[in-house]
Amino acid sequence: MTDSAHHGPVTATAPRARAPGFWHNLAFWGLLPSWLLMGVALLLPILIIAAVSVATRGAYGGFEWGFDLSGYRQILFNEGWTGELEFTPQYLVIILRTLALAGVTTLICLAVAVPVAYHIACQPPRLKAALVYLITLPFWVSMILRVYAWMIILGRDGPLPRFLEFFGAHAGLSFMYNDGATLAAMVYTYMPLMVLPVFASIEKLDGTLIEAAHDLYGNRWVTLRRVILPLTAPGLISGAILVFVPSLGAVLEPSLMGGGKQMMMGSLIQLQFSGGRNWPFGAAIAMTLLVFVMIVLLLIARRATAKESTA
Amino acid sequence: MKKYLAATAIGLCLASSAQAEGKLNLYVWSESISPALIEKFSKENDVEVHVDGYTSNEDLLTKLQAGASGYDLSTPSQHFLKIMIDQGLIENIEANKLTAYENIDPRWRNQWWDEKQEYSIPIAYGTAGFVINTDLYKGPTDSLKYFFEPEGDLAGKIAMLSYPDEVIGAAQLYLGVPFCSEDPAEMKKVLDLLMAQKPAVAVYSSDNIASRLGSGEVSAHFWWDGEELKARDGGAPFQLAMTKEGLVGWLDSMVIPKGAPNRENAVKFIEFMSQPENATEQMNFYAHSSPMKTVAEKVVYTKEKAPELYPEVPVEFSRTCSPAAQDLVTKVWTQLLQ
Incomplete structure (x- = not known):
């Protein structure tokens, strides 16, 4: 952003004066690597996906450059078993299911993370550092291993079924291969991403404001709702984004824990690129997913700026 | 810290100089x-x-x-x-x-x-077919019927692969539908069979098969002959069902x-x-x-x-499907798991 601010007035002046200004624009050259990185590593792949999504599919997978919107059409309309084009809600169902799973995961993470982060923020500094370290500890282990660990915990003869059997549950109990198992693994996997930003914003919370709220006869509920939540909102929102967005693309948990009986968007995209041999359609779904995410992020950003300007 | 870095760097140099x-x-x-x-x-x-x-x-x-x-x-x-x-x-x-x-x-x-x-x-x-855990399932195994239309013991204890490839092939063998059929009516029959089987299926997964079947999480798993053999050789109570309709090769x-x-x-x-x-x-x-x-x-x-490894039932090798046939396969699979 800074470079365009510097850049603007310079380009407005005479061309002769521009040259040295351009070459000496340190902010521009200093930021150039990051712009290049963003362009090559972020923007370019997305543009390629967008181009593939409108390409013509190859007969045996792959694609040929071209302009063909049938990938997008296929999300809503397909040939039925009798051959005519009809409205097929199956992909919408998969997309909505994915959104719902990501939403529920985010809500559970939020509900658990806020008290946890608050509790950590209230500890003495040394203990606080240790607790934050513990929260980040799971990142040191591969995600696949962590999901497999859950498969053992919930599976037949695992610690949890054994524990319940001890208290009289019937033998051979298993909690695997259902939506609950998927959700447990998702919440576990993404929890640290929620706790850390929430913790960061709660830690910055000014305690005197809470005291002031109490002085003004605000009870605990009012203090939470009107002082603590608004002040920590940025942390809550960024935590929610960090959990929601990767949850949309989750493949591992639904297939390993949920038993793969219902497709999610991630596995649907994977199927189109592999066995389905329909890359443009896979890319079209990926673009749709991306647009969903962008809309959500834009709405959040607009709300945040609207609040700032009214404040 | 610097010492370790230096040591690592030297190590890397040595490793690359010793390269084949x-x-x-x-x-x-x-x-x-x-x-x-x-x-x-x-x-x-x-x-x-x-x-x-x-x-x-x-x-x-x-x-x-x-x-x-x-x-x-x-x-x-x-x-x-x-x-x-x-x-x-x-x-x-x-x-x-x-x-x-x-x-x-x-x-x-x-x-x-x-x-x-x-x-x-x-x-x-080799072949692909249904492998049973003989400790958990004692019933007959000589037909795909027991796996695609399971009753009693096997209901809810069956696992299929997470890819359509061999699974749809086996369903086609059972129904007598040719591999890579381009006839939507025939493929609809395949879908109906798999949909009817779905409530009895615990999981569609191609990972971790030996432990899933060995632990008794499921009693029958679609699998490959050699993997079953290796596990059985190691003491697991497994058996590849020699189904008279055939195996997928x-x-x-x-x-x-x-x-x-x-x-x-x-x-x-x-x-x-x-x-x-x-x-x-x-x-x-x-x-x-x-x-x-x-x-x-x-x-x-x-x-x-x-x-x-020496089946006496027919072995039908998977074929290269035309795009039209492959679309029907994908359609069956997506509708099955939608």
Whole structure:
């Protein structure tokens, strides 16, 4: 952003004066690597996906450059078993299911993370550092291993079924291969991403404001709702984004824990690129997913700026 | 800290100076090639061998289509091999002029997937079907009916693979629908069968099969013959169901992807793996049948010891589906799991 601010007035002046200004624009050259990185590593792949999504599919997978919107059409309309084009809600169902799973995961993470982060923020500094370290500890282990660990915990003869059997549950109990198992693994996997930003914003919370709220006869509920939540909102929102967005693309948990009986968007995209041999359609779904995410992020950003300007 | 960094840097230099003359990058079915043979090849030829694995033909095809993989050798199954030849993804190595060609068991030469045997040398073949845990299921196993329309013991205790490939093939065998059917009415029957089976299916997964079946999480799992054999050899109570409608067959071949950086080493490796002595050792490791000439007295998995490798029921090899047929397969699969 800074470079365009510097850049603007310079380009407005005479061309002769521009040259040295351009070459000496340190902010521009200093930021150039990051712009290049963003362009090559972020923007370019997305543009390629967008181009593939409108390409013509190859007969045996792959694609040929071209302009063909049938990938997008296929999300809503397909040939039925009798051959005519009809409205097929199956992909919408998969997309909505994915959104719902990501939403529920985010809500559970939020509900658990806020008290946890608050509790950590209230500890003495040394203990606080240790607790934050513990929260980040799971990142040191591969995600696949962590999901497999859950498969053992919930599976037949695992610690949890054994524990319940001890208290009289019937033998051979298993909690695997259902939506609950998927959700447990998702919440576990993404929890640290929620706790850390929430913790960061709660830690910055000014305690005197809470005291002031109490002085003004605000009870605990009012203090939470009107002082603590608004002040920590940025942390809550960024935590929610960090959990929601990767949850949309989750493949591992639904297939390993949920038993793969219902497709999610991630596995649907994977199927189109592999066995389905329909890359443009896979890319079209990926673009749709991306647009969903962008809309959500834009709405959040607009709300945040609207609040700032009214404040 | 600096000390460690310096030490690591020196270590890296030493490691790279001790590097072998040539290199060979394998992209093969996970854990499919005998590590002992790889080491032997590496020593004999002074070649550094790097092995990566995949768990589905689809993964391999997608990777090769995406371009320059950097791999020198792969082992696709027959129906994908045909696509790779047609799409120009693999090199014509004039395999029929290699010594390896002479070592192919004559009944596996010049099959429909590589009629002139120019592109590939086979390495393993086998079947896919239902494997049961004999501790948990004592009922009959001689028909696919017990698995596609399960009653009693098996209901809710069946696992299928997470890819449509062999699963739909087995359903087609049961219904008498030809592989790669382009008739929507026939494929609708396949979908109806799989939909009716779905409530009895615990999981659709291609990972972690041995432990899922061994722990009793499920009682029957769609699986491959050699994997079942290896687990059974290790003491697991498994048995491959010899279903009278047939088993789904596959044959993997060694091929060289287009633009392979170490093509010569790859050809050397193909010749190496095809020597009867080595082919025998490979079979003893992989526990799948060998399409090569083997040293009979050294074969561990004989008919007496491994009846699953010598099925007497019909074996139907997966075919290369036309785009129209493949779309129907994908449609069945998506509607099944929607």
